[in-house]
Amino acid sequence: MPEKELTAVILAGGEGRRMGGVDKGLVPLAGKPMIDHVIARLQPQVHHLLINANRSHEQYRGLGWPVVADQAGGHAGPLMGMLTAMRHVQASRVLIAPCDTPLLPHDLVCRMWEAATSDVDIVQARDRERVHPVVALLRTALADDLSAALAAGERRIDRWYARHRLTSVCFESHLAFTNVNHESDAQALLPLLDNSRGDYPGA
Ligand SMILES: Nc1nc2c(ncn2[C@@H]2O[C@H](COP(=O)(O)OP(=O)(O)OP(=O)(O)O)[C@@H](O)[C@H]2O)c(=O)[nH]1
Numbered sequence: 273m274p275e276k277e278l279t280a281v282i283l284a285g286g287e288g289r290r291m292g293g294v295d296k297g298l299v300p301l302a303g304k305p306m307i308d309h310v311i312a313r314l315q316p317q318v319h320h321l322l323i324n325a326n327r328s329h330e331q332y333r334g335l336g337w338p339v340v341a342d343q344a345g346g347h348a349g350p351l352m353g354m355l356t357a358m359r360h361v362q363a364s365r366v367l368i369a370p371c372d373t374p375l376l377p378h379d380l381v382c383r384m385w386e387a388a389t390s391d392v393d394i395v396q397a398r399d400r401e402r403v404h405p406v407v408a409l410l411r412t413a414l415a416d417d418l419s420a421a422l423a424a425g426e427r428r429i430d431r432w433y434a435r436h437r438l439t440s441v442c443f444e445s446h447l448a449f450t451n452v453n454h455e456s457d458a459q460a461l462l463p464l465l466d467n468s469r470g471d472y473p474g475a
């Protein structure tokens with residue numbers, strides 16, 4: 273079981289360029305903002321949620337969770353969202369997830385937590401085909417190291433992860449990490465969204 277104060281930080285700080293510059297977390301999907309689907313998946317699994325966004329703060333706050341902007345502007349990418357998350361959370365680990373993966377596993381947190389042994393700094397999610405590094409459980413004590421890496425120009429998650437004690441947890445369903453990058457991805461997801469048990473067709 274995760275420690276009492278585990279927080280999930282949902283990264284919604286991107287520019288949504290492949291969708292014409294929209295605020296992806298707020299794009300309507302099956303009648304609610306995309307990030308609401310992510311919240312619905314994560315809320316039962318953690319103790320607190322935090323939304324990391326760089327615009328539309330009023331709307332995000334309206335969803336009922338605190339909202340924090342990136343520590344430094346300039347759209348430095350997901351690593352900057354991760355740094356922001358680490359700086360805002362007191363606990364030793366923080367769970368990170370993107371705002372555009374509405375089908376996250378129901379057992380995400382407990383499986384990631386199990387893998388976060390004392391000799392592991394970073395747990396990332398994977399399926400049988402690929403890793404999903406934006407779904408991760410990070411040791412918050414890495415904040416200074418990440419801050420220095422970002423200041424030195426690092427923007428690649430995989431390269432920063434590789435400098436630390438990293439492990440992966442494999443989830444069976446590749447659909448669980450389906451993410452929305454284009455308008456057509458959102459359409460393709462619609463039939464899967466009402467399957468609340470998480471055993472998706474084709475999984
Ligand atoms: N905090 C923060 N999060 C970011 C930033 N850039 C991307 N993200 C988040 O990282 C996750 C994965 O990013 P993408 O799927 O590339 O989303 P995006 O950058 O908004 O979209 P594109 O502009 O089309 O690449 C999403 O949850 C984004 O919100 C950033 O500069 N800051």
Ligand SMILES: [Mg+2]
Nearest residue numbers: 286287288289
């Ligand atoms: Mg991007």
